[in-house]
Amino acid sequence: MSQVIAATEDSQTLEWTPSERLSSYAHxxxxxxxxSVFIYHGAQKFAGLEGFAxxxxxxxxxxxxxxxxxxxxxxxxxxxxxxxxxxxxxxxGFLIPVMVGAITLVHWGQWSFVPNENYPMGGSEFQATxxxxxxxxxxxxxxx
Numbered sequence: 001m002s003q004v005i006a007a008t009e010d011s012q013t014l015e016w017t018p019s020e021r022l023s024s025y026a027h028x029x030x031x032x033x034x035x036s037v038f039i040y041h042g043a044q045k046f047a048g049l050e051g052f053a054x055x056x057x058x059x060x061x062x063x064x065x066x067x068x069x070x071x072x073x074x075x076x077x078x079x080x081x082x083x084x085x086x087x088x089x090x091x092x093g094f095l096i097p098v099m100v101g102a103i104t105l106v107h108w109g110q111w112s113f114v115p116n117e118n119y120p121m122g123g124s125e126f127q128a129t130x131x132x133x134x135x136x137x138x139x140x141x142x143x144x
Contacts, residue, residue, distance in 0.1 A: 002123050007022065015133035027080060027081070027142075029133055030136070031077055031078060031088075031137075032078070033133075034077055034134065034137070035074040035075070035078045035091075036074070037130060038070045038074030038095060039070075039071055039074035039075060040074075042068070042071025042072070042074060043066050043071055045063070045066065045071075046067050046071065048082065049063055049064060050066060052067070056105070056106075056132035064100055066101070067093040069097070070094075070095070072091070073091045073092065073093075073095040073098070074091070074135075075090075075091070075096030075097075076088070076090055076091025077091040077092060077137060078091075079096075080141070080142060085143070087143070088142050089137065089141045090143045092135070092136075092137035093134075093137045093138050095130070095131075096131060096138065097133050099117030099128075099130050099134060101129045102124075103127045103131065104125045107127050
């Protein structure tokens with residue numbers, strides 16, 4: 001049996017089930033998942049920035065910008081949940097060009113994430129998912 005909680009707002013009685021009350025916190029599942037991936041990968045790139053630049057055949061400055069976008073973007077996604085809408089949108093906006101670059105430069109041509117002989121870094125399935133979640137936060141912000 002579902003428990004219903006009643007509240008009065010402007011002379012109207014609203015009823016919420018426990019799942020409806022928790023739904024206002026659901027954005028945290030996406031927010032934490034997205035932020036943790038990018039904070040981790042950004043920190044990992046900072047730890048080996050020169051090696052990352054060489055492996056990807058990128059200028060050092062571009063590799064630095066990618067690492068900054070990942071780390072700061074992930075941190076802003078988290079911070080935005082506690083602060084302003086524009087913080088969430090800005091953080092997600094940092095992540096979109098990173099994912100477009102990863103898909104087009106590294107993972108294009110294979111959908112499955114499983115690496116193979118032709119695509120040792122795997123396909124674009126995971127990167128496309130991260131791109132779409134980032135786009136969601138750019139469009140919805142804290143009204144997710």
